[in-house]
Amino acid sequence: xxxxxxxxxxxxxxxRYWSQTVSETVNKQIRLASRPTGWVTADNFSATEEPVxxxxxxxxxxxxxxxxxxxxxxxxxxxxxxxxxxxxxxEVLQAGVVGKVVESRFDGLKEGDLVTGMLGWENYSVxxxxxxRQIPSSSVPLSYHLGIxxxxxxxxxxxxxxxxxxxxxxxxxxxxxxxxxxxxVGQLAKIHGCRVAGSAGSDEKVALxxxxxxxxxxxxxxxxxxxxESVQTACPKGVDVLFENVGGEIFEAVLWNMRDYxxxxxxxxxxxxxxxxxxxxxxxxxLMIGRRLTMRGFIVTDHPKWCDEYVRKAIGWLKEGKLNYxxxxxxxxENAPQAFIDLLKGRNVGxxxxxxxxxx
Amino acid sequence: xxxxxxxxxxxxxxxRYWSQTVSETVNKQIRLASRPTGWVTADNFSATEEPVxxxxxxxxxxxxxxxxxxxxxxxxxxxxxxxxxxxxxxEVLQAGVVGKVVESRFDGLKEGDLVTGMLGWENYSVxxxxxxRQIPSSSVPLSYHLGIxxxxxxxxxxxxxxxxxxxxxxxxxxxxxxxxxxxxVGQLAKIHGCRVAGSAGSDEKVALxxxxxxxxxxxxxxxxxxxxESVQTACPKGVDVLFENVGGEIFEAVLWNMRDYxxxxxxxxxxxxxxxxxxxxxxxxxLMIGRRLTMRGFIVTDHPKWCDEYVRKAIGWLKEGKLNYxxxxxxxxENAPQAFIDLLKGRNVGxxxxxxxxxx
Numbered sequence: 150x151x152x153x154x155x156x157x158x159x160x161x162x163x164x165r166y167w168s169q170t171v172s173e174t175v176n177k178q179i180r181l182a183s184r185p186t187g188w189v190t191a192d193n194f195s196a197t198e199e200p201v202x203x204x205x206x207x208x209x210x211x212x213x214x215x216x217x218x219x220x221x222x223x224x225x226x227x228x229x230x231x232x233x234x235x236x237x238x239x240e241v242l243q244a245g246v247v248g249k250v251v252e253s254r255f256d257g258l259k260e261g262d263l264v265t266g267m268l269g270w271e272n273y274s275v276x277x278x279x280x281x282r283q284i285p286s287s288s289v290p291l292s293y294h295l296g297i298x299x300x301x302x303x304x305x306x307x308x309x310x311x312x313x314x315x316x317x318x319x320x321x322x323x324x325x326x327x328x329x330x331x332x333x334v335g336q337l338a339k340i341h342g343c344r345v346a347g348s349a350g351s352d353e354k355v356a357l358x359x360x361x362x363x364x365x366x367x368x369x370x371x372x373x374x375x376x377x378e379s380v381q382t383a384c385p386k387g388v389d390v391l392f393e394n395v396g397g398e399i400f401e402a403v404l405w406n407m408r409d410y411x412x413x414x415x416x417x418x419x420x421x422x423x424x425x426x427x428x429x430x431x432x433x434x435x436l437m438i439g440r441r442l443t444m445r446g447f448i449v450t451d452h453p454k455w456c457d458e459y460v461r462k463a464i465g466w467l468k469e470g471k472l473n474y475x476x477x478x479x480x481x482x483e484n485a486p487q488a489f490i491d492l493l494k495g496r497n498v499g500x501x502x503x504x505x506x507x508x509x
Numbered sequence: 510x511x512x513x514x515x516x517x518x519x520x521x522x523x524x525r526y527w528s529q530t531v532s533e534t535v536n537k538q539i540r541l542a543s544r545p546t547g548w549v550t551a552d553n554f555s556a557t558e559e560p561v562x563x564x565x566x567x568x569x570x571x572x573x574x575x576x577x578x579x580x581x582x583x584x585x586x587x588x589x590x591x592x593x594x595x596x597x598x599x600e601v602l603q604a605g606v607v608g609k610v611v612e613s614r615f616d617g618l619k620e621g622d623l624v625t626g627m628l629g630w631e632n633y634s635v636x637x638x639x640x641x642r643q644i645p646s647s648s649v650p651l652s653y654h655l656g657i658x659x660x661x662x663x664x665x666x667x668x669x670x671x672x673x674x675x676x677x678x679x680x681x682x683x684x685x686x687x688x689x690x691x692x693x694v695g696q697l698a699k700i701h702g703c704r705v706a707g708s709a710g711s712d713e714k715v716a717l718x719x720x721x722x723x724x725x726x727x728x729x730x731x732x733x734x735x736x737x738e739s740v741q742t743a744c745p746k747g748v749d750v751l752f753e754n755v756g757g758e759i760f761e762a763v764l765w766n767m768r769d770y771x772x773x774x775x776x777x778x779x780x781x782x783x784x785x786x787x788x789x790x791x792x793x794x795x796l797m798i799g800r801r802l803t804m805r806g807f808i809v810t811d812h813p814k815w816c817d818e819y820v821r822k823a824i825g826w827l828k829e830g831k832l833n834y835x836x837x838x839x840x841x842x843e844n845a846p847q848a849f850i851d852l853l854k855g856r857n858v859g860x861x862x863x864x865x866x867x868x869x
Contacts, residue, residue, distance in 0.1 A: 430790020437806035444804045446797035
């Protein structure tokens with residue numbers, strides 16, 4: 150393309166001016182304007198426009214269709230060392246995105262392919278092709294690939310079925326059971342013939358576990374006096390598989406209730422995210438020997454084959470109505486900050502998504 | 510056998526009288542006379558004699574040839590709840606024994622078979638046949654089956670090779686490295702092409718690790734200021750496999766030095782044996798997720814096939830001089846208490862054994 154012969158217009162981003170051919174499309178973006186203190190407000194964001202960048206060798210230009218807003222993003226807005234690097238002031242924010250390939254200079258992808266990856270709060274993103282995952286076309290809504298068919302769902306499947314090797318008849322316990330991951334763990338456990346119990350941090354969430362996600366037992370860990378006794382009541386036969394998202398006291402309480410040959414999948418330990426001041430592990434780890442327990446930390450992206458296996462199976466379970474999933478969809482990149490603010494205030498029902506462009 | 514027609518004599522045990530045919534053999538036994546306070550003394554033991562009991566259905570009569578005295582027995586002399594039940598006052602003490610089958614009413618064993626199991630401090634024991642393990646005859650001393658070819662050696666092999674899946678090139682760390690188990694772990698690690706480092710509780714033990722057991726690096730954990738730094742110095746590339754015998758601070762220090770995809774075999778946690786007051790686990794267990802660590806408790810008796818595999822292989826390694834092993838042998842059941850007392854005072858060199866009868 151020889152730009153000099155095409156009609157163009159002058160655009161402005163902040164103090165920077167740039168030319169755009171008329172055939173080009175403007176890329177609307179949301180950047181971190183300032184770090185929030187306490188609640189996030191609209192002032193913490195700025196909207197900018199830029200020309201859509203051409204992909205370089207090995208890169209792919211993606212038209213973003215859906216993006217995910219998630220609670221963990223609040224942590225990334227702080228300038229503290231954590232398990233993922235913080236967002237930078239002035240930069241386009243990042244999010245899990247589903248989109249369609251517009252132009253590819255990466256061998257494994259071609260125009261029209263549907264992909265997902267960690268891209269920007271923007272209408273178009275350019276990415277290293279290796280960081281994108283192609284998603285199959287199916288009759289399941291595309292946005293599901295950011296939730297139940299995306300990282301949270303895959304994490305649930307890999308942790309439960311592969312890391313903890315859950316099998317029919319197992320007694321499964323899930324901490325943070327109503328979360329994006331935990332709610333899928335519970336449903337997958339039921340699909341595979343397990344009994345499943347879990348803990349969550351409010352009575353509303355406990356009700357959700359019992360009514361929506363098929364849990365056999367659940368309790369609010371914030372209002373219980375004795376966590377070990379609560380686990381014992383919820384799992385009278387003990388726990389074969391623990392899917393651990395929390396750490397701290399509830400982790401210890403479940404550990405003490407583990408059955409012989411039990412397996413623990415360590416998915417998250419939110420009580421220990423501040424690695425500057427690591428917390429003690431559970432007391433009584435000696436019983437890991439007597440009860441022959443296995444504890445295994447994992448990161449879902451290490452297991453791409455199992456993720457693909459999950460997505461194929463989960464599309465089937467969704468169609469059969471065996472997986473329950475809800476989402477709220479906001480419209481337009483300009484509404485992403487408000488969707489995120491509402492999410493943090495707990496105003497969403499189910500997974501919060503922002504739609505950035507039409508699917509087709 | 511019709512006893513009424515055989516010559517007999519009257520014998521006495523305490524206040525009890527019994528008849529013995531002249532063809533019968535007296536069974537000399539050592540019982541716990543009283544619980545020791547502090548150091549064990551000869552007064553804590555009593556010697557008795559009884560007729561050799563006939564095996565019932567499913568039982569086996571064994572002539573005991575070698576028995577093992579071990580430090581853990583001191584703990585069993587106290588009347589406290591622990592990971593194994595205490596010895597009872599007035600009862601025959603228990604020990605690991607190698608012996609020869611005299612009479613078998615158990616299908617899997619016949620007269621003349623060599624067996625090992627947890628039997629009594631006595632010349633003859635009757636045991637449920639299922640609790641005995643047959644041992645192969647070889648040119649290796651029979652007593653080795655109570656040490657390097659017995660539980661400690663099998664524990665080292667199962668933990669290192671099967672539970673922690675050590676492989677060539679791995680950096681292995683062993684706590685309590687000079688112990689009965691740890692000293693074998695180090696040698697097995699070297700045989701399998703690993704680099705091996707360990708910690709022990711005295712400079713003498715550290716010297717033993719370097720000079721006798723082929724360790725590449727070792728330190729005295731009692732005299733080091735910073736354990737994490739000591740581990741880092743001993744294992745500059747980090748630790749792929751931890752064989753954990755101790756728990757507590759040294760466990761935490763090694764955990765912090767684990768490499769991605771590291772494996773931890775939990776064999777013992779001596780700092781946590783008092784289960785009435787369980788100690789906190791290591792701080793920073795969050796890194797088990799980021800580094801994808803696996804931690805697995807095990808009990809060697811769960812893995813009989815691997816134990817058999819080990820004994821076969823270890824006999825070969827002993828003959829080739831690849832495994833280094835030393836033992837001291839006391840003579841006669843009446844000397845077992847003194848051998849045990851000397852062991853507790855540290856007077857033994859290598860594994861302490863008591864010989865109870867001739868091999869053939």
